[in-house]
Amino acid sequence: MSEPSIVVEGVSKRFRLYHERNQSLKVALLRGRRAVVDEFWALRDVSFEVPQGSSFGLIGENGSGKSTLLKCMARILRPETGSISVVGKVSALLELGAGFHPELSGRENVFLNGAILGLPQKELQRKFDEIVAFAGLEQFIDQPVKNYSSGMYVRLGFSVAINVDPDVLLVDEVLAVGDEVFQRKCNEKFADLKSRGKTIVLVSHAMTSVHNICDRVAWLDHGQVKMVDAARKVVDEYVGAVQVDRTVDGEDGGERWGSGEARVETVELLDANGSSVSRIRTGEAATIRLHYRFHEPVDKPVFAVTIQTLDGTHVSGPTTRDADQVPDRLLGAGYVDLTFDRMMLLPGTFDINVSIQDYSCLHPYDFRHKVLRFDVEPGEPHESFGLVALGGRWARTEDTGTEETT
Ligand SMILES: Nc1ncnc2c1ncn2[C@@H]1O[C@H](COP(=O)(O)OP(=O)(O)O)[C@@H](O)[C@H]1O
Ligand SMILES: [Mg+2]
Structure with missing residues (x-):
């Protein structure tokens, strides 16, 4: 310095x-x-x-x-x-x-x-x-x-x-x-x-x-x-x-921490064609790919991804444990894909945090905060408000006996 x-x-x-x-x-x-x-x-x-x-x-x-x-x-x-x-x-x-x-x-x-x-x-x-x-x-x-x-x-x-x-x-x-x-x-x-x-x-x-x-x-x-x-x-x-009224699962924010036995080397966002991109469209396929390396054997490691808005609101936080896809033991390098057939985030800018943790999800081997930022562009469905499209459908039913229809 x-x-x-x-x-x-x-x-x-x-x-x-x-x-x-x-x-x-x-x-x-x-x-x-x-x-x-x-x-x-x-x-x-x-x-x-x-x-x-x-x-x-x-x-x-x-x-x-x-x-x-x-x-x-x-x-x-x-x-x-x-x-x-x-x-x-x-x-x-x-x-x-x-x-x-x-x-x-x-x-x-x-x-x-x-x-x-x-x-x-x-x-x-x-x-x-x-x-x-x-x-x-x-x-x-x-x-x-x-x-x-x-x-x-x-x-x-x-x-x-x-x-x-x-x-x-x-x-x-x-x-x-x-x-x-x-x-x-x-x-x-x-x-x-x-x-x-x-x-x-x-x-x-x-x-x-x-x-x-x-x-x-x-x-x-x-x-x-x-x-x-x-x-x-x-x-x-x-x-x-x-933002004291918002609890961000007790984690303290920051760049990167963890005990280091396993690490997420890089994170990519892939579009429907498998190209590495920084912007995707609502409703299109997208994959978050975590390239990992285990420096020593780790039993039952869990991969986790969180997607958050720029002001820190967690939108979603899937883990391999919730998906019941935890290997008994890992060593060496590879990658894990988290694929969304239809990415339902609405237009905006989002950050990705990733981690590798032990099975209890209490001990992080590697936690990388805001490792990748991406934009979502308007697509289908088109909705003007909110963070995600939940796929709600509208229907209208008229009371019987009502004459007027406008
Ligand atoms: N000339 C001054 N005389 C008295 N109090 C002042 C004066 N300038 C600033 N202060 C007070 O000092 C504190 C810090 O002010 P300031 O440095 O302007 O804060 P910030 O820029 O972080 O908003 C405030 O409580 C302010 O009222
Ligand atoms: Mg000032």
């Missing part, structure tokens, strides 16, 4: 809240100063490292301290304790419109903002057209930004922030304001920055984006780090914890 790009060490940030302003002076004096000022720790002893060239996500509920931490990284706020060291040039897109002057035009703000972010005027002049084009604001660039929509603000802010050519880019949730086309452009920029060894710290509520963009993620909870790990793991845990 390369040197960390950002090191956050024991950072705590306190805000002082001044209450009861309209209290009488007498009461205030009697109570003393301390009663009037409330201390609030927005960050408590936060530590982690962000590897250089990685995309790092910050997630957590509202008020958990994500923006505060980002501002500390950008040196806009100073923590009470601890330190943050950042290697290289930092550029940030924080709150909506931060760094913009409403009365000035888009053009003037580009220069103002660029200067604040440390880009020399000459450089700005050279990059100006590119900045405006990326934001898609050619027609509006000479209007005062107070007339801009929030999406236009964000596009311009982001465009300036990335064109500063930072070593470290800090981005708060604001990007969610942009439209889909712009989001895609941003994702391409992230990929481009990453491929050039730059570091990105992204605050987001969109778990799919975090999952797709970030390598590692820190989960903040009431100002403290609850978890720092690979993006998938943290997102899974977070989604699981946020």
